[in-house]
Structure formats: structure tokens, C-alpha cells
Amino acid sequence: MKKKIWGFLIVLVLTLLSVLIYAVQIVVFHSPRDTGFYIFQDIAFLPLQIAIVTVVLGSYLKRREKIERLKKINIVINAFFNEAGTDILKGLIGFSKNYDKTKERLNVQTDWTDKMFSETVRYLINADMKIEYSIDQLDSLTVLMKNKRNFLIRLLENPNLLEHDTFTDMLLSVFHVMEELMARDTFEVDNKADMEHLSNDIQRALKALLIEWVEYMRHLRLEYPYLYSFMVRKNLFSEERNIMIRK
Template sequence: MDRETTRKVVMILIAVSAAIYLLQIAIFHEERTTAFYILQDLAFMPVTIAIATLAVGEIINDREKKDRLEKTRMLTSSFFTGMGAYLMHEILGMTNADAFIHEVVRSGADLPGTEGEIRKRIQEAKLAVHIDVAGYTKARQIITANQTNILVIASNPLIIEHECFTEMLWGVFHLMDEFRLRGTWDDLSKEDIYHFNQDFEEVLRLMLMNWVGNARYLKETYPAFYAAASSRIEK
């Protein structure tokens, strides 16, 4: 209904309610009792509003958010089955990491614990990136060649619901800017290399965190697709 129709319906309902109260008074001649119940109903209205707008509204909002997240799951999956798989592979090739990180890559969907617990372990895991000319050049080529694809994914308004994924995209965008600013491997100073090591490490952690959630979703929903995506990252 539009606003004008809603206003008319509200006025009609109020008029019907008033007419019923007047009819009750006319029939039973109990003005005091009628006034008592009117006040009692009014006293209960704040409780009703609190339950309806806060509790029920929160449940509805959570459900709508879950639906929005599900609608963008395949969009985030396309990142990993496309440039994400290649970029993760290149950065991992320049990384000293503990066994847990390699386990995340091999079997992200089967790791014990909640997604939040695994993300915390990834954040705390030993992981040190030491870029080299081959890895840097390849990573630069992957990101540069996929700038349009990254922009398309980031432009989807629903993607903001995936906070961790959005943070990862910002990290990739930062690398894109750094590549544009600092140029090829031959143009890098020692300070530039140190800075890139830190940037690559942060992006890799965020990619691994997102890979876990994405892997679980794919394995549950599209198991054959998940198997293909996993093999691409492991190669």
C-alpha cells in the first residue's frame, strides 16, 4: 500500500475501534470499566511494540542478512575459482608457514572447529612471506590482468555483508595501487620489498580465512565444484 492508502486504513481502524467502545458503553453503561480496559490495553502497547519491533524485527533482519549472504556466495566463490586460486598459489610459494596453514589449503572444509575459531588460528599462525622476482612478477600480472573482475565483484552492494571478504578485497586493491606506484621488480628498493612482504602476508591470511568459509559452503552445496576448486589451489 502507498502512504495515502495506509493513512486511510489506519483512520478507518481507529474509527471502528472507537465505535465499538461507544457501542459497549451504550449497551452496558459501564464507562468506568470501559475506560479501565482502554488504559490497560494502552499500557500493554509498549510491550507489544518492543516484542514486535525489537525481538521479531531482529529475527527477521538476521534471516534477511543470511539470505543476502547466500545470494553472494557464488560471487565470492568465483574469486577463488578464478584469480584467487592463482594468487593464493603464488603467494604460498613465497611463504614460510607452519603445518596448519598447509592443512587449511588442503582441507579447509574439513577442519575441526567453527569458522571463527579457524580464522583465529590462521591469524595467529606462523606465516612469513619472502617475495622473489618470479613470484612478485606473477602475482603482479595476476592482479593487473584481473582489475576489472575485482572491480565488478567489489561493486556489488551485497558484498559488504561479507565483512572478512570485503577486507580481503581492500587488501588486493592496496596491492594493485602498490604495483602501480612501485613498478616492476627491478624498480624495487629493499624498503619496497620489505613493505610488499607485509602486504602479501596480510592478503594471504585474509584469503585463507575466506577460503575456509567458501570451501565449507562449496563442499556442502556443490561438492564436485569444490573438488575442482581445491585441486586448482593445491597445484
């Protein structure tokens, strides 16, 4: 309410100031006709001024604001992969039957082009990832998810993620796997219906996480080459990974 009152007062003061200036102009120059002409000339130009301010300048400011929000989102994404995402990815990828084939497509190198990233994303979208499991794997994944639960909850509470639908969807799919695992006291491998349900959840989360990881690497390549170099050297899908730089 106070902001509205202040806004009204500012408009009122500026309007009165404008009237005062025009009145002074008439008194000093004794030319009401010229003053009236310039008033109408200013009014005629007003729609163009509004168009420039609201459309052109407004669009520019919105783009700038969106860029700033995306930067904040990318900071969140970076924190996710550093604190939880990579570990969860390691845990989920072990359930993939065709891991060897997938691993070949994810061996990101420093010389990758944008086209190569796009092709990898398309491959992952269309990939038929078969899931296999064991009690030990499910138990280990449950423990891992429990350890990352608080961090994932804090991420989901971040309002900036509303600007990044695919990342939010990925988080929700991972969070759902965590809830499914934690809701079970034991895993009944002989219960095919339940195991198939878990397999579908794991497959969904794994595919979404892999796609986001590739997009994350693409972003690092464009915006943060030094971080990209580091992530390539520690790429969990590379058999030759070595954090040390070799010539």
C-alpha cells in the same frame, strides 16, 4: 513524503474506525461503563503488545534478514573464488618461502571437522610467512592482477559485503597489491626498501586470502556438501588432487 501522508491517513482511518466500533457498542448494549472498562483494559495490555511486536518479533525479523544477507554474501564469495580468488591465490602462494609447511596445513579433506578448520585458521593468523620474489614472479602477478581488476572492482561495489568485514578487508588488501604492482613500470630488485614494502603487501594479502579460503571451505562443508566435495578434489594445496572420484 507520500509514504508519510499515506501512513498518517491509515492511522487516522484505523483510529476513527475504532471510535466508531466503540460508539456502536455503546448504542447497541447501552453500557458505557463496560465499554470504558474494556478500553482501559486494552490500553493496559498495549505496552505488552508493543514489547512483543517490537522486541520479540523485531529481533526475529532482523535475524532472518541477516541470514538472507549472509546467503547473498556467500554467493558473492563463491563467485570470487571461482572467477578470481583461486587464480590470485595461486599467484601469491608462489612468493611464500615456507610454502611446503603451509601446504600441509591446507590439505583440506572431506573428513575435516569444524575443529580442524578452526585450528588451521589460528595457524594462519599466527604464521610468519616469509616472502621471496623475482622479477618474473612480479611481472606474472601484475599481468594476473590486471586481468582480474574489473572483476575485483565490481565486487568492491557490492553493498552486501559491508556485512562481512574480514572478506572486505581481504579484498582491499588484494586490491592494494594490484595497485602497487600496476603503479610501477619496472621492479628494482636492488631497491631493498621498495621490495620490502611490496613483500609486506603481498604477505598481508596472501595471509588474508588463505584465511578466507579456509573459511569458505568450512562454509561449503556445512551448507553445500556437493560443492565441498568438488572443491576438495580440486584443492590446489593437495598433491593428490584429482577431479575424478575414486573408490
